[in-house]
Amino acid sequence: MKPTSAAPPAAGFFITFEGIDGAGKSSHIEPLAQALRAHGRAVTLTREPGGTPLAEQLRSLLLAQAMDALTEALLLFAARREHLLTVIEPALAQGQVLLCDRFTDATFAYQGHGRGFDLQVLQTLEQWVQACPGAGVGASAPGLRQPDLTLWFDLPAATAASRLAGVRAPDKFEAEPQAFFERVAAGYAARCAQFPQRFERIDASLPLEQVWQQVRSVCQRRGLLGPA
Numbered sequence: 410m411k412p413t414s415a416a417p418p419a420a421g422f423f424i425t426f427e428g429i430d431g432a433g434k435s436s437h438i439e440p441l442a443q444a445l446r447a448h449g450r451a452v453t454l455t456r457e458p459g460g461t462p463l464a465e466q467l468r469s470l471l472l473a474q475a476m477d478a479l480t481e482a483l484l485l486f487a488a489r490r491e492h493l494l495t496v497i498e499p500a501l502a503q504g505q506v507l508l509c510d511r512f513t514d515a516t517f518a519y520q521g522h523g524r525g526f527d528l529q530v531l532q533t534l535e536q537w538v539q540a541c542p543g544a545g546v547g548a549s550a551p552g553l554r555q556p557d558l559t560l561w562f563d564l565p566a567a568t569a570a571s572r573l574a575g576v577r578a579p580d581k582f583e584a585e586p587q588a589f590f591e592r593v594a595a596g597y598a599a600r601c602a603q604f605p606q607r608f609e610r611i612d613a614s615l616p617l618e619q620v621w622q623q624v625r626s627v628c629q630r631r632g633l634l635g636p637a
């Protein structure tokens with residue numbers, strides 16, 4: 410029988426976009442999706458909290474209602490479980506690139522460092538919620554779904570606040586004082602130091618086009634995009 414020359418199916422790849430509110434994540438998700446599709450990849454674009462009808466309902470509560478810190482963490486992880494099982498895992502199993510606007514690093518940064526909520530409790534919830542049969546083959550924690558690549562848009566809290574001023578009415582998180590976002594930014598820096606293999610720091614203080622060039626070159630270096 411003649412050997413077939415068909416390429417093996419692409420493996421799924423999970424990319425998260427992280428950073429404080431106003432850091433510029435959303436400005437680059439759609440352009441990256443387009444670039445990946447032009448490079449022949451199937452792409453799913455999604456966000457947290459949200460990404461499914463149930464998780465979007467939880468998002469509406471989370472972004473509007475004041476609540477106890479544990480309640481907030483539980484609702485975030487409930488939305489995440491639903492999102493993982495119905496959107497993220499199926500897309501990765503089909504070999505897609507999954508682009509997600511925020512994931513669990515946001516919980517460690519906002520709830521953990523921003524609100525001062527217990528990091529050990531967050532870690533326990535992470536282990537429960539992100540246990541997925543298809544995840545982590547060959548990884549340090551087999552069976553635990555984690556992003557393959559995290560693009561961290563690093564921007565001083567004062568610059569983010571001035572970019573957001575007047576753009577839209579602030580939600581519950583955006584209404585927090587600058588000191589909160591300074592703690593969240595420090596939380597992201599700590600996560601970047603803890604997971605240097607999957608984190609890539611993007612200098613988000615540069616003009617839009619230069620930020621995009623950084624995103625593009627990270628994806629080229631990681632073999633997701635070809636040369637420009």
Ligand SMILES: Nc1ncnc2c1ncn2[C@@H]1O[C@H](COP(=O)(O)OP(=O)(O)OP(=O)(O)O)[C@@H](O)[C@H]1O
Pocket residue numbers: 428429430431432433434435436437572573576613614615616617618620
């Ligand atoms: N590099 C940049 N230079 C100047 N302004 C920018 C830059 N990137 C984004 N902006 C502007 O800053 C604002 C926030 O950007 P964007 O919505 O992409 O941030 P975000 O990180 O997705 O915020 P959020 O998490 O709150 O949704 C927008 O008005 C956007 O046009």
Ligand SMILES: Cc1cn([C@H]2C[C@H](O)[C@@H](COP(=O)(O)O)O2)c(=O)[nH]c1=O
Pocket residue numbers: 430456457458472485510511512513515516517519520582583
């Ligand atoms: C996933 C996640 C999100 N948040 C916060 C961070 C943002 O302020 C909002 C989401 O709004 P965006 O405009 O879509 O960025 O939710 C959080 O506190 N903890 C989380 O785990």
